Amino acid sequence: MTSVLYDVPGPRARRRSRILSVVTGLVVAGVLVFAILQLAQAGQLEAERWLIFNDPLIWQALLRGLWIVVQSAITAAVLAILLGVVFALLRQSELRVVRIPTTIVLEFFRGMPVLLMMLFIYLIFPIGAYWSVVAALTVYNGAIIGEALRSGMLALPKGQREAGLAIGLRPLQNRLLIEFPQAFRNMLPIIVAQLVVLIKDTALGTVVGQVGLVKEGELLAEYLGRSQHYFPLFVVMVAMYLLLNFAVSALARFLARRRNQPAPALAMAKDAGMGGGAA
């Protein structure tokens, strides 16, 4: 599509494009140089500040934090998908007494920040910081995945349901055996994109005191001297989250390509992949 927006450039357009390219390059380079100068001026690039990464104990602490992130993300992802299936089925129940309360509960969970949920689960239930984070991520993302699955089921051709019912499947059987597997495959890219959101949201755990990657970094900075070492630690934390998310995003793209259809734009999904409570 993008190539349709403009002609194959002629000599003048090519020259203009080259000039623009150079200008952009200069602007970007300028911003980078400015940032590096600022960092150097503040002494953040001095080698000794980065030498802490020669110490295996530092890596041990950071990787311990990363492991907590991975653990809570995987636990919450599995539980959220299961909960999403339950939500999607209840939301489409033929009984009004089931359907309407489910709709209200779903709106409630989807409409509030996941950070708020973490804090109040932590304050209300005596399950500790780790499980409060996992529970909040599960409920929040379960509600969103449930809605994705439901719209996936709605998008199926009507005949899928009619044919199933016609050969004598019960409604629930039909949902589980015929409609759900197709909806799940169609919605897989959106679900995986939501998992990236879930991973990013694990960073919020630090607010309720879960000792994940961010908290480990903070504690190290506190111990080693914040003005000296917080910036290097921060860079490593961002890199770790980026690696984790790029890996999962690459998986999403792979799945989308295998389905032989363009990945639905993240922004089209509810919540736009931004996460709810955040991040």
Add this chain to the structure above:
Amino acid sequence: MNVIFDNLDIFLRGFGGTLTLLGLTTLFALPFGLLLAAMRVSPVASLRATSTVYVEVLRNTPLLLVFTFFSVIITYISGALPFQVAAVLALTIYTAPFFAEAIRSGINGVPVGQAEAARSIGMTFGQTLGLVILPQAVRSVVPPLINVIIALTKNTSVAGAFFIFELFNVGREVANANGNAVIAVFLGVAFFYLIITVPLGQLADHIERRVVVRR
């Protein structure tokens, strides 16, 4: 439920704080996102690359770390920013890529024939985009943009963890002061978020249905 009514003025001020963050961030992030989207579809390769890298990196970074940078780390680089400025800056920089992606998906949703027709009557890239594509993209772009704003509303809660007076922070403080009524406080705070997010969601669904019918 008395906790809520006794503290109603604090809740309302927190609600005001949330709305301020929401308004200011949308004001700055929307034009920034539009710029990123235009760069992303432009003929100039370096503009495309710059926009792509920025969007991909920011979209995969946790918002909490963006906030950490502007509220804490920057103190050790170029001096502290006022908390309110840091919060709006962090939210803007984080949200703009999501606006950009919403706009780009709208641009890509306009039928190819429109661009071809515009080009074949001799319009330039700027004219094609500005006079033909964008006006049509606006319709289908509105629901995803609203969804970004809904997510942004929820994301403003992170600012509460960085010394900003808004709903999440209010909830935390009132809950700490009223340990016996935590559930009521939670429902109260949730209510204020829901009166922003639920109507916006309904609006997005409504517009989405209308756009589908018209196509």
